[in-house]
Amino acid sequence: MLTKKATARAHPNIAFIKYWGNKNNDLRLPVNGSISMNLAGLETITTVMFGDEILEDRLMLNGEQQTVEQTRRVSRHLDHVRHLANVDLRALVISQNNFPTGTGIASSASAFAALTAAACSALDVHPDEAGLSALARLGSGSACRSVPGGYTEWYAGVDHQTSYAASIAPAGHWDLIDLVTIVNKEHKAVGSTDGHQLADTSPLQAARIADTPRRLDLCRAAILQKDFEPLAAIIEEDTLMMHSILMTSSPPLLYWLPATIRVMQAVQSWRAGGIPAAFTIDAGPNVHVISTTGWKDKLVGLLNELEGIQDILPTTVGGPAQIINEHLIP
DSSP: OOEEEEEEEEOOEEEEEOOOOEEETTTTEESSOEEEEEEETOOEEEEEEEETTOOSOEEEETTEEOOHHHHHHHHHHHHHHHHHHTOOOEEEEEEEESSOSSSSSOHHHHHHHHHHHHHHHHTTOOOOHHHHHHHHHTTOGGGGGGSSOSEEEEEOOSSTTTOEEEEEEOGGGSOEEEEEEESOOSOOSSOHHHHHTTGGGSTTHHHHHHHHHHHHHHHHHHHHHTOHHHHHHHHHHHHHHHHHHHHTSSSOOOOOOHHHHHHHHHHHHHHHTTOOOEEEOOSSSOEEEEEEGGGHHHHHHHHHTSTTOOEEEEEEEOOOOEEESOOSOO
């Protein structure tokens, strides 16, 4: 019996400048570049085992066998790696998240970053970091940003090879934290893959895209200079712009809940009072409250006083996707 297996760990990321909309859906080439931060403390661990006695691809997530449709997306992604390795082996994929899945916390980003890294390692395919990032993008656009470590920028590119993410600063560059504030743990009804295809139906999307270079420059400079006030201003502006696209798409996507808005308003009030805090929200109802490590306990206490908060997941800046030795398959 021939078996090849490897295990990888990857972190989700939170986009400061958002990715929303593709210019090529098949390749997941984005209409604009984006900037994000990997989230240490939240992780996906994935073992991929290829074997000549495995008759079809199978996917286990958090201990549960996944549906044919859910497995099909993983299988299509594994086909890219199989093509590079020139093999036709089927695979058993076992994956675990230590955070809620499908709720706007970039679970697909860490999932496909870990899947790509593990599958490549198992089949002895060894692209460089840019190549691995581009390959992960084919499974989930934001997965390309979870391959490098720290603060990353995804270059939109014009084709498969030129659309990848790279670190603009390492994890230890700035002691930012993300207090992932959960207001709903339910799997969202419309996932990001479907949502991206609605972006062009919003009359506001063209203006958002045209303004993206300005926002990227401001965000990149704020990170490199470790300047919180301009970072707070631009990430809140960007998240409101993205959600304006969601809300004006056809059909509209309304992810916010009353607790979402409550957190947003509270964060702005706290910042006006001198606390370095800012919000950003991916395609979901949960709010990422960005601050620095020294304010963690104060902000957790303030957040817990708000109505509708189900959980708070404190995270710091995470590293790159990595191969590890602890396999989920014996």
